[in-house]
Amino acid sequence: MGCFYRLNERFCLRGYEKLPYALLRRPENRTVFLDRTTFWALSLCDGCTDCSLPLYPEKVRALFPELERQGIIRPCGYGEELTPDQRYRRFPNRYIESVHWSITGRCNYRCRHCYMSAPEAKLGELPHETILDILRQLDECGVTKVSLTGGEPLVRSDFEDIVRELTERRMVITQIYSNGSLVNDRLLDMLERYGQRPEFNMSYDGDEGMHDWLRGIPNAGESVLRAFDLCYARGFPTGSELCLHQKNKHLLRRSLNTLAAHHVRNCKVNPVSETELWLRTTGENASIGTQELFDLYLEYLPHYFEDGAPLDLMLGALFWGQKGTGRYSIPFEKHPEGMDCARMTVCGHARSQLYLSPEGRMLPCMSLSSFDAVQREYPLVTETGLQKGLSDSAYLRLIDTRLEDLFRQNPQCGACAFRTRCGAGCRACALDLTGSSDLMACDPAACLYFKGGYAEKLRAVPADVGTHS
Structure with missing residues (x-):
């Protein structure tokens, strides 16, 4: 009789250059990248392939019960084929979320x-x-x-x-x-x-x-x-x-x-x-100024908690607080102390999100649209085409730049004792606060946070949440 599975209707198979194995979940369009074995198992769940055949390795067949438990696949009769949208679609460019x-x-x-x-x-x-x-x-x-x-x-x-x-x-x-x-x-x-x-x-x-x-x-x-x-x-x-x-x-x-x-x-x-x-x-x-700003944030934070943390709040890169709780994180602190971050991208946000300007220019973020001398280096989608822009362009090279590359180009950051935790700060802030056109320049705000003792000052703020009146 055979054993047949198909993807549940909300799931689709996808792939990108360098990331060939992905599962897309509709309607929220959440993409999860998979290992080769899991993707192999899912690719058999097309309503037409007998998943019990011994020609498939045991490690593949062993995944079906768990994938069913997770609601990704379901048993089906022979011939319940996938919709065109569910079938594997491979894109010849790098992934952008x-x-x-x-x-x-x-x-x-x-x-x-x-x-x-x-x-x-x-x-x-x-x-x-x-x-x-x-x-x-x-x-x-x-x-x-x-x-x-x-x-x-x-x-x-x-x-x-x-x-x-x-x-x-x-x-x-x-x-x-x-x-x-x-x-x-x-x-x-x-x-x-x-x-x-x-x-x-x-x-x-x-x-x-x-x-x-x-x-x-x-x-x-x-x-x-x-x-x-x-x-x-x-x-x-x-x-x-x-x-x-x-x-x-x-x-x-x-x-x-x-x-x-x-x-x-x-x-x-x-x-x-x-x-x-x-x-x-x-x-x-x-x-x-940056120092006045940080001091202003620190002066306000006890009131934020006193007021019951009334909304999710981001104070630049100094503080991110969760509504109604005492939980917070510090965006400046990108990586744990001692972590080998050399192969991390310079900006994780820019690596996952593309900004398109009103004229169709591909930029790492909106902030760069105010720097004419810098943004002119990056491609117009109307001329280059998006696929090429996401495969081989100045834009892709920038968002794929690794911290080890920045440390080589910027010895001051490379020699800094805080380089691991800091991860070189923000590239747009580096331009904005230095007046430079060098995207690999130091970020003075990150320097002030780490070298000015603001990590210790921030952690000294009481995070007891009161009742918002």
């Missing part, structure tokens, strides 16, 4: 600090046909998750077309980064119609009119708080980012509690970057 895509460089706000000078639409936006072609390329390279940003992504007249195309290609929209002014029931209805429920990440830069001041629009603060409330009422998760500067630093605690009161799940706090637009419109005296 997700793409963070600026689908436009236009915006309806006038933010004082924009990386890409969106109020002036410096980078413009690609035409509809080009956007659809990039979507095709994403699919053909095995990208399954996309977050949409801008500028303001919702100003595109073809936004629904983009959502439709992503959905038809079974890609998940994980996040939409918006200023909130165009978030309404009609938009949420449309997303629900296509089965998409992304997190809306909307910046909020402080109470007492500080959000309006930074965003350059009257009532911007009221508008974004309304958008948070609407998303919560409709079951869409929300996150936020808060930019600190001299004018709003005293409002940090109050502003974070305001976000928590509007059901925001997480917030990332960073200082305003001294972009060309910020310096031109505001001046450097409004910025916060």
